[in-house]
Amino acid sequence: MIIGAHSIIYSKNPDADRAFLRDVLHLTNVEIGGGWLIFGLPPAEVAVHPSSKNDLHEFYLMCDDVEVFVAQMKKKRVACGPVRDLRWGLLSELTLPGGGKLGVYQPRHARPKAMSGKRAARKSVKRATMKSTKPTTGKPPRKKPGSR
Numbered sequence: 001m002i003i004g005a006h007s008i009i010y011s012k013n014p015d016a017d018r019a020f021l022r023d024v025l026h027l028t029n030v031e032i033g034g035g036w037l038i039f040g041l042p043p044a045e046v047a048v049h050p051s052s053k054n055d056l057h058e059f060y061l062m063c064d065d066v067e068v069f070v071a072q073m074k075k076k077r078v079a080c081g082p083v084r085d086l087r088w089g090l091l092s093e094l095t096l097p098g099g100g101k102l103g104v105y106q107p108r109h110a111r112p113k114a115m116s117g118k119r120a121a122r123k124s125v126k127r128a129t130m131k132s133t134k135p136t137t138g139k140p141p142r143k144k145p146g147s148r
Contacts, residue, residue, distance in 0.1 A: 002115070005044050007059050013098035020097050024076055025061075043114030058103070066090045066106040080104075 011017045018037045021027045028040035042062075063069045070080045070092050081093040081101075091105040 005046070006038075007041075007044075009059065009096075009100065009102070011096065011098035011100055016097035017100070020078075024073075024078060045112055060091075060103040060105055062107055063104055064106065066092055066104060069104055069106075 009017065015035065018035075021039050022029055022037065029037040031037055066083055067090075070083060073080050073094055079095040084091045086105075088109050089105040089107045091103060093101045093103050096102055
């Protein structure tokens with residue numbers, strides 16, 4: 001059924017931000033034509049928070065040590081905001097070359113086991129195969145030899 005998630009970062013300078021994700025954060029990527037890159041991400045998770053509005057979404061990267069991450073970004077001349085100590089984790093923001101902000105945090109909350117896209121895809125194929133073997137003629141299926 002679900003095989004992954006696709007997040008979008010909107011940018012006033014997408015070429016610079018794509019280069020940043022590729023060259024500074026070293027995210028794996030594929031080119032799909034015209035300079036458009038799609039980046040691989042580590043396992044992801046999603047949470048639903050209460051809001052008075054719909055269609056509000058946020059995107060954060062997670063790391064195992066936000067202080068080390070901020071220090072690494074500083075060496076690469078990437079601006080990061082101060083680390084804030086919040087109930088659910090330690091949060092900073094980096095500034096993308098296009099001017100946008102991207103949250104990066106060290107989680108304190110429990111993390112779900114990563115879903116396997118291959119497993120989900122195999123289940124979908126198996127279900128589709130099972131559905132396609134059902135008779136469509138209205139006749140009962142033939143019994144296998146030795147079955148009741």
